Amino acid sequence: MKQPLSIFWFRRDLRLDDNVGFYNALKADRPVLPIFIFDSEILDKLPKTDARLSFIYDTLQNMRKQLQEDYGSSIAMYHGKPLDVFKQLTKDYDVSSVYTNHDYEPYATTRDQALGDFLEENDIAFHTFKDQVIFEKDEVVKKDGDPYLVYTPYMKIWKEHFKDYDLTIYYTNDYLKNLVQNSRLPNLSLSDIGFERSQQQVEDYEVTPTLIQEYEDKRNYPAKDATSKLGPHLRFGTVSIRKMMKKAIAEKNEIFWQELIWREFFMQILWHFPETPKDAFKAKYDRIEWRNNEDEFKLWCEGKTGYPLVDAAMRQLNETGFMHNRVRMLVGSFLCKHLLIDWRWGEAYFAEKLHDYEMSSNVGNWQWVAGSGVDATPYFRIFNPTTQIDKFDKDRKFIKTYVPEFETDAYPEKMVDHKEARERCLKVYKEAVS
Missing domain, CATH: 1.10.579.10 (DNA Cyclobutane Dipyrimidine Photolyase, subunit A, domain 3)
Structure with missing residues (x-):
């Protein structure tokens, strides 16, 4: 008889610690099978030497290695359409629940709705969590429920809400023993998914106290190496937004902090107005x-x-x-x-x-x-x-x-x-x- 288990689906959250969905999966009552899907719907549109794919791939391999060496587990790697992958997973395993974190882009919301419908039809629970932002969707809106269309009032209300926000860090180390005990879960190579290693590299981020303190004075000059390079790491979740917010607040630099709020402003605009990648807002x-x-x-x-x-x-x-x-x-x-x-x-x-x-x-x-x-x-x-x-x-x-x-x-x-x-x-x- 197959052992009942939960699946955690890594997506835009490529880190083991302070990952809300992963934390909740590990704390539940089933062993957790971590997976990543190289989504062919996305990959087929990318250059075959895309540096972001090399970065994602290398990050996942490092995560796999850590789980193999320290916890006797791993991350199962798949390539294809997510719904097809999950249909196969439900045949291969006794899946009781699926955990993942929210994604707000139009394709992602459509994909997740289709997966949720499939899982519901098969009596499998689907748990999703807020992870890549502090405030999402309609958590920061006008009194009448309409979204803010101008950044400054959005930012001011965001900060008011933040005063009462519990900036929890979700430490997973105590729960990683709840992973499926199998260090030889399916792996893939870059060539397996149709890609070659890029000659470009995604730069490491730098968020030192000095950089944050000097950010306002130096950020407008492209010849100065004074930006954090955080962008890709927030995009793919190799850093936690909660930890970055804590750093920004600790250094009391409003400008650096507000750059992180700009990111959330545009995210909620896209969620409220999913047509804007194609159509002018005005x-x-x-x-x-x-x-x-x-x-x-x-x-x-x-x-x-x-x-x-x-x-x-x-x-x-x-x-x-x-x-x-x-x-x-x-x-x-x-x-x-x-x-x-x-x-x-x-x-x-x-x-x-x-x-x-x-x-x-x-x-x-x-x-x-x-x-x-x-x-x-x-x-x-x-x-x-x-x-x-x-x-x-x-x-x-x-x-x-x-x-x-x-x-x-x-x-x-x-x-x-x-x-x-x-x-x-x-x-x-x-x-x-x-």
């Missing part, structure tokens, strides 16, 4: 007649626009999988407003290249620069890509790092005149949204 902005010149888009992608700060930013992205936040705004504005190329093109390019790609923040920020999103910059605010250099890279250190031919005959001429592009943008936008 519907009239979908009337804009984008030029969508493919040759110009290619020059933007390659960092060959003739505007040095734009080009340095794009080359940083292409070479490293990272782009400094300050210049993300500039390159986004340049694409949408100087070139009149649909923000969705830029969003898709960032989705492919950024190691810290997070749909909610990416869509939110692209709609912000295009003027079409919540709390968006007015359409007539158009960054000057030349004066931005004197503000944020006056020594040209960042530019020279990524554009070695800068100030030589080999550097391309400007692909568009700033003044002419600005006037063209204002005309096209005004015709669409007035």
